[in-house]
Every structure is written in C-alpha cells, then in structure tokens.
Amino acid sequence: MSRVLVPWEQYFNVDAGTMKAALGDLYSPWYGTRALLQAGKNPYGPQVTHEIQAAFYGRDVVQQNEPGGRVVGGRVVDEQRFAYPVYVIFLLAPVAWLHFESLHAAAPFVLALLVLVSVRLWMAMLRWRPRASLFWAIALFVLASPQIAQGLRLRQLGLIVGCLLALSTWLAVRNHLVLSGAVLAFASIKPQMIVLPLAWFLLWAMGDLRQRWRLPAAFAGALVLLVGAGELILPGWLRDFFAGLAAYKHYGPVRTLLQLALGDTAGIVIAAILIAAVLVWGWIHRKDTADSEEFALTLSAFLLGSALALPLMPPFNQVLLILPLLIILRDWSRLPLLGQVLFVACAGWPWIMSLAMLVSHVPVKSLRPLPLLPSALALFFPALLTLLLLARGNSITPTRNN
Numbered sequence: 001m002s003r004v005l006v007p008w009e010q011y012f013n014v015d016a017g018t019m020k021a022a023l024g025d026l027y028s029p030w031y032g033t034r035a036l037l038q039a040g041k042n043p044y045g046p047q048v049t050h051e052i053q054a055a056f057y058g059r060d061v062v063q064q065n066e067p068g069g070r071v072v073g074g075r076v077v078d079e080q081r082f083a084y085p086v087y088v089i090f091l092l093a094p095v096a097w098l099h100f101e102s103l104h105a106a107a108p109f110v111l112a113l114l115v116l117v118s119v120r121l122w123m124a125m126l127r128w129r130p131r132a133s134l135f136w137a138i139a140l141f142v143l144a145s146p147q148i149a150q151g152l153r154l155r156q157l158g159l160i161v162g163c164l165l166a167l168s169t170w171l172a173v174r175n176h177l178v179l180s181g182a183v184l185a186f187a188s189i190k191p192q193m194i195v196l197p198l199a200w201f202l203l204w205a206m207g208d209l210r211q212r213w214r215l216p217a218a219f220a221g222a223l224v225l226l227v228g229a230g231e232l233i234l235p236g237w238l239r240d241f242f243a244g245l246a247a248y249k250h251y252g253p254v255r256t257l258l259q260l261a262l263g264d265t266a267g268i269v270i271a272a273i274l275i276a277a278v279l280v281w282g283w284i285h286r287k288d289t290a291d292s293e294e295f296a297l298t299l300s301a302f303l304l305g306s307a308l309a310l311p312l313m314p315p316f317n318q319v320l321l322i323l324p325l326l327i328i329l330r331d332w333s334r335l336p337l338l339g340q341v342l343f344v345a346c347a348g349w350p351w352i353m354s355l356a357m358l359v360s361h362v363p364v365k366s367l368r369p370l371p372l373l374p375s376a377l378a379l380f381f382p383a384l385l386t387l388l389l390l391a392r393g394n395s396i397t398p399t400r401n402n
Contacts, residue, residue, distance in 0.1 A: 004357050007364040008371040016367060020058040023100070026107055026155035028052050030100060031400060032082030033092040036234060043082040043089075044240035056080045061251075062157075079251045083244050086230040086237040088157070088189045098311060114163040115148055115319070121166040122323045125173050126296055126329050142322060146350050151316030161190045162319035165197060169299065169323075172201070172215060173290045181218030185226060192310055193320060196275070200282050200302040206293070207286030210307040227245035254311045257379060271309035278305040280346055300324040307382035315378040325386045327392075334392045346384055350374040 013019045031052050032043030041048050043345055053061050061079045089096075095103050118138045123130070130138070150157045152308050164187035171180035174231030184201065187194045201219075205212040229236050248254070258274070288294040303320045306312060312320075328335070328343065335343070353374040362370050 001153065001291065004266065004354075004364060005371045006153065007342075008366070010085060011365045012367060012369075015365070019056055021055060023056060024104065024153070024155040025157070026103065027055065027086055027100060028080050028082050029084050029144065029157065029370045030092055030095065030103060031055070032084075033089045034096045036086075036089060037093060037096050042234065042240065043086070044237070049079070049081050052080050052082070076251050077246065079247065081244055081247065083248050083252075084157075084189055085191070085226075085241060086234050087226040089233070090226070090229070091157075091160070091186075091189065104155065108152045111152055112143055114159055115143055115152075118163045118166040118319070118322055119326070121124050121163075121170045122326050125166070125170050125323075126326060127291070127331065128326070138326070142325070144350075145347075146378050147318040147381070149313040150314070150375065151319060154316065156316045158190055158193060158316055159319050161187050161193050165194060165320070166322070167331050168186045168201075173295075175290070177212060177214040178218040179221075181215040182222040184215075185219050185222035188223065188226075192312060193317060194308070196278070196306040197299065199279065199322075200299055203279070203282040203286045204288070204290070207288070252311075253313050253315055256311055257308050257313055257382060260313065260379065261383075274305055274309045277300050290368055295321065297389070300327060304382055304389070308386070313379070315375060318378070318381060321382060321385060324389055328385060328388050331392050335388060336391055339388050339391050342384060343388060346377050349377050 010022060013022045035041040035048045035051070036043050050060055053059065057077070057080075061077050116139050119142055120135075123135070143152075148159070150156075164183055168180045168183040168187065171177075171183060181201075184194065184198065188198075198219075202216055205216045225237070234240075254269055254270055255264075258271045261267065262270060274323055281301055282298055285294050285298045288298065300323050304324055306320055307318060332340070351374075353376075357371065357373070364371070
C-alpha cells in the first residue's frame with residue numbers, strides 16, 4: 001500500500017491534475033465540524049461547500065448534468081460535501097481544533113484499533129475464545145484485507161460505525177439493552193450502513209416486547225436527543241441534510257452490488273426480493289435469544305443483505321461483514337472442500353497480486369489501474385460469504401476454544 005497503491009493514487013488523482021490534494025474521506029466532516037464550532041458557519045451551506053471543494057480541487061465542482069456543468073477527466077466528480085447528519089459533530093468535536101495534517105496522520109492508527117476492537121467484540125458475541133496467536137492472525141488478516149485497508153487509507157468514518165454496531169450487539173447479548181439502543185442511535189451517523197441491522201434489532205425486540213422494549217425505546221430516545229441537540233446548534237439542519245442527500249444521488253456511489261452484477265432493473269428487483277427475504281427470516285427468528293447461534297446467523301444475513309442490496313458498493317463498507325467472516329473461520333471444518341478452496345483463492349488473491357507487484361516494480365506514474373488488481377475480487381466477497389454460510393451445514397454447535 002505504501003510503495004505502490006498510495007503513490008499511484010497520488011499520481012492518478014493529484015499529479016495528473018484531477019485533484020488539488022487527495023485529502024481522504026475525513027476532511028469534509030472534519031472541516032464542516034470545525035466551520036460550525038469555530039466560525040458558526042452552516043456546514044451544509046454553499047460557503048463551506050466552496051471551501052471544501054477549493055481544498056480538494058482548487059475550484060467549485062459543477063457536474064455535467066447541471067446547466068453549464070462539466071465533468072473533469074470524463075467522469076462524475078465527487079463533490080466532497082458535508083453529507084453527514086449534523087450530530088456527527090459530537091463525535092468529531094474533540095479533534096476539531098487539531099491541524100488536519102496531525103489528524104490525517106493519526107487517524108489510521110485510531111481506526112485500526114477500532115477494527116481490532118470490532119473483531120474482539122464480534123468474537124465475544126459469538127462466545128468464541130481462540131488462543132491468542134489465532135486471534136492476532138485473524139485480526140491482522142482483517143486489517144490487511146483490501147476492504148479495511150481502503151477504509152484506513154481514506155480515513156473512513158464507516159470503520160467507526162462498524163465498531164459501534166459490534167459494541168451495540170455485544171451489549172444486547174449481555175442484556176444491556178438501554179446502552180445497546182443508545183450506541184445503535186449514534187451509529188446512525190452513516191444511516192445507510194445500519195438500516196437493515198436496525199430492522200433486525202426492531203424485529204428481535206418485537207419477539208419479546210415485554211423484556212426487550214428497552215432497546216428500541218433507548219434507540220428512539222437517544223436519536224431524538226441527537227437530532228434535538230443538532231437542532232440547538234444548527235436550527236433547520238434536517239432540511240439542509242436532506243437537500244444534501246438529494247445532491248449526493250448525482251455524484252455518490254448509489255448503485256448496489258446487485259445492480260453492478262445484474263444491471264439496474266434486474267439488480268433492483270433482486271435487491272427488493274433479497275431484502276424481503278431477510279425481513280421474513282428475521283420475523284421467523286424474532287423470538288431467539290441474543291446469545292443464541294440463530295441470533296448471530298440472522299444478524300449475519302441482515303449484514304450480508306446490506307452489502308448486497310443497499311448502496312454500499314465501496315469496499316470499505318464491508319467492515320459490516322466481519323461477523324459472517326468470523327462465523328466462516330470458526331466453522332471452517334464444516335465447509336465443503338469446494339467452499340474452502342474458493343475462500344482461500346479469494347482471500348489469497350490480494351496477497352499474491354501485491355507480492356507480484358512489489359517484485360515486478362509496477363510503475364506508479366501511470367493512469368493504468370494496475371495497482372487496483374489486489375482488490376479486484378473484493379466486490380465478490382459478500383456473495384462468497386453468503387454462499388459459504390448457506391453451505392456450512394445445519395449443526396449449530398459453536399466452537400469455544402481453538
């Protein structure tokens with residue numbers, strides 16, 4: 001990543017003239033937070049948008065599909081707006097006074113630590129206690145995957161959402177339902193990532209509402225507090241936020257993996273069928289206890305459904321798939337041989353291609369996307385995990401120590 005991918009991205013995005021500076025995905029929410037807290041500016045407003053775009057591109061961005069618009073380099077340009085709910089500011093407020101260079105340097109280490117915490121929380125939720133060497137092997141395997149490496153490289157807040165979702169689930173398993181709901185509300189800083197997992201938690205709460213009502217009540221209460229606190233610091237922010245979402249549809253990654261694989265029409269139809277299927281599956285299993293294997297498998301189905309059927313195509317969103325990945329690794333001996341071979345081939349591809357590029361000295365000053373080859377199979381990973389979970393057999397005896 002440091003010797004090939006990052007230098008190539010610098011050349012492709014900056015040296016070739018597409019961007020003024022490759023600042024990653026953290027700059028826009030950080031700058032919007034800083035603008036609101038220090039100068040009282042509306043982070044959704046045209047002035048802040050202009051300042052963010054000036055940092056990225058040195059100019060305002062006007063898309064081709066707008067009057068008088070144009071496309072740089074023959075492609076739609078990411079407008080780099082502040083596109084989060086305003087309460088993301090409460091998360092970023094502690095770093096709003098840092099220089100961005102310092103934050104940019106420190107963020108990958110903090111995010112990597114949160115990914116490690118996510119792995120540990122998901123294992124605890126599964127009641128899987130592997131020996132230390134196996135835990136670190138799995139943790140480093142996850143960190144070095146193209147999906148998580150992309151999130152670290154871009155300083156993606158989605159990695160924080162993945163950790164919050166793992167924490168919320170771990171709390172629910174231990175019957176801390178109020179805390180679980182509150183954490184789940186804070187994970188809504190990226191709503192598209194938690195909409196289906198949230199649906200599962202609500203269905204599960206309906207399975208025993210007398211005992212589980214605290215989770216949806218805490219979620220709703222915490223969300224109301226977050227929205228209300230956002231209204232206090234920025235009146236009318238919801239209107240601006242939804243206006244920003246409308247603009248996002250013209251420049252953001254809004255297609256799903258199913259649309260990419262099957263085309264827009266067929267992809268939308270299959271996505272709707274898949275979402276309906278997981279909702280029905282969730283309704284069937286709504287009475288399962290949070291510490292049961294069925295609960296983990298059902299949540300995995302909702303997470304995989306999110307990756308396949310919702311607009312979460314960038315690979316870093318696959319931080320949601322750590323739970324189904326761990327189930328596959330825990331139950332490795334129950335997979336058919338063909339499934340094991342497919343997993344090893346898909347997981348080994350990035351390592352093989354990265355080694356080949358290091359040995360062959362792939363030119364980094366090139367517009368050819370050869371450095372992206374190690375991540376070429378990442379988009380197939382949700383479908384592969386889905387097939388492997390379906391093929392792992394019906395026994396539900398968890399392995400506690402390995």
